[in-house]
Amino acid sequence: MKKFTLLFLVAAILAFSSFGVAAFAPENDSYTITYNVGAENAGSMYGMVAISGTGDSVSTTNTDDIVYIDQATADAEGNITFTAFAPMGAAPSDAAYVPSTVFIGGPSYTTVQKIGTLDAEAASTFAITGKVSDTVSNVAATVTVLNGEEEIAVAAAAADGTFSIAVAPGTYNVKFTKAGFCSFTYTNVVVGAADVALAAVDMTALAGDIAEGGNGEVKLPDLTALLGDYNHSGTAITNALADLDANGEVKLPDLTALLGGYNSANIVQAYAAE
Numbered sequence: 589m590k591k592f593t594l595l596f597l598v599a600a601i602l603a604f605s606s607f608g609v610a611a612f613a614p615e616n617d618s619y620t621i622t623y624n625v626g627a628e629n630a631g632s633m634y635g636m637v638a639i640s641g642t643g644d645s646v647s648t649t650n651t652d653d654i655v656y657i658d659q660a661t662a663d664a665e666g667n668i669t670f671t672a673f674a675p676m677g678a679a680p681s682d683a684a685y686v687p688s689t690v691f692i693g694g695p696s697y698t699t700v701q702k703i704g705t706l707d708a709e710a711a712s713t714f715a716i717t718g719k720v721s722d723t724v725s726n727v728a729a730t731v732t733v734l735n736g737e738e739e740i741a742v743a744a745a746a747a748d749g750t751f752s753i754a755v756a757p758g759t760y761n762v763k764f765t766k767a768g769f770c771s772f773t774y775t776n777v778v779v780g781a782a783d784v785a786l787a788a789v790d791m792t793a794l795a796g797d798i799a800e801g802g803n804g805e806v807k808l809p810d811l812t813a814l815l816g817d818y819n820h821s822g823t824a825i826t827n828a829l830a831d832l833d834a835n836g837e838v839k840l841p842d843l844t845a846l847l848g849g850y851n852s853a854n855i856v857q858a859y860a861a862e
Contacts, residue, residue, distance in 0.1 A: 627666040627746055666746070713754040714779050718786035720764050720772075721749035724795050724845045725833040729766040736761075755779055762786065762859075768829040770794040770804060770852055774859040786859065794855070796846030798829035805853040806846065814838065814846050 720729045728744040731751045735758065745751045757780055763773040772789050799809035817830040821837035832842040 627664065630662050630664050630666055713756055714781070715752045715754050715783040716760075716762060716777065716779060716786060717750070717752045717783060718762075718788060719749045720745050720751065720789040720791060722766075722769070722791040722795065724792060724841075725835075727766065727834045729764050729769075729789075729791060732763045732765065734761045734763060735759075757781065764789050764791065766791060768795065768798050768802070768832050770797045770806065770849070770854045772855045772857075774857060777859045778861075784861075792845075793849050794852050795832050796849040796852070798827055798832075798846070802829065806849045806851060811846060811850070814843060818843065 716733060718731075720731065722729075726747070728747070729749075730742060730744055731753060732742045733740045733753055733755055740755055740760065741753045743751055743753050758778075760777045760779065761773055761775045762777050763771055765771045769791050772791060772794065774786060774789075777784060777786065794806075796806035796810050796814070797804065799807075799813045813827050814830045814832075817825050817827055817838045819838065820826070820830075825831055825838055830838045830842060832845045835841075
């Protein structure tokens with residue numbers, strides 16, 4: 589790859605502020621990729637890179653493995669779609685095609701994040717949809733689809749709490765996280781030959797996991813940490829997680845939210861289709 593192309597790629601990936609889910613599927617002699625970066629990023633320009641092989645990190649020494657794909661603009665819903673390209677210069681049906689790991693974002697090759705793998709034998713994808721919300725703050729929760737411990741896809745819920753993540757058929761765990769909150773996980777979510785709509789997740793009663801950067805439970809250390817920042821605002825807040833409603837100050841609403849979640853812990857629940 590020519591040096592100016594690499595420089596352009598570095599400039600492109602500097603523009604990322606968030607990332608979402610990628611859906612990969614063969615389409616004739618090319619791939620179509622769609623991922624969501626949140627409606628708040630509508631109109632923003634993003635770039636993508638593909639790395640030959642299927643590793644989880646970017647090589648900082650062998651830049652010949654990096655292939656610039658394209659740029660596209662997020663639509664009103666935050667969806668970005670790339671079509672009609674063959675990352676390694678050969679169609680997926682070609683025997684010479686090399687599976688490629690796709691990364692987006694980050695200020696350098698060492699901090700971009702994996703969003704999936706382009707695979708010549710990729711299965712059709714289906715959506716996992718649902719809604720995650722709480723009455724504490726309007727900060728979006730993060731939704732992560734896992735195969736065991738491996739992250740398959742990650743996305744932020746939309747402003748209204750809804751989310752849609754495209755994955756290949758399989759059995760997954762779907763984890764909901766939010767800074768200052770205990771997590772909620774659905775296990776054994778089976779994606780077959782159709783979309784799966786998850787039951788809604790309410791994280792209201794999980795607020796207050798702020799001590800030690802969050803340890804999965806709301807106990808006395810969390811209450812002590814919040815009280816240590818009580819009536820603080822802006823840069824005077826020593827533990828940013830104490831600002832549970834994310835309004836720039838630690839006041840009664842934050843304390844009320846923590847007390848509502850007192851003695852709560854991370855929830856892991858087997859999913860039962862409704």
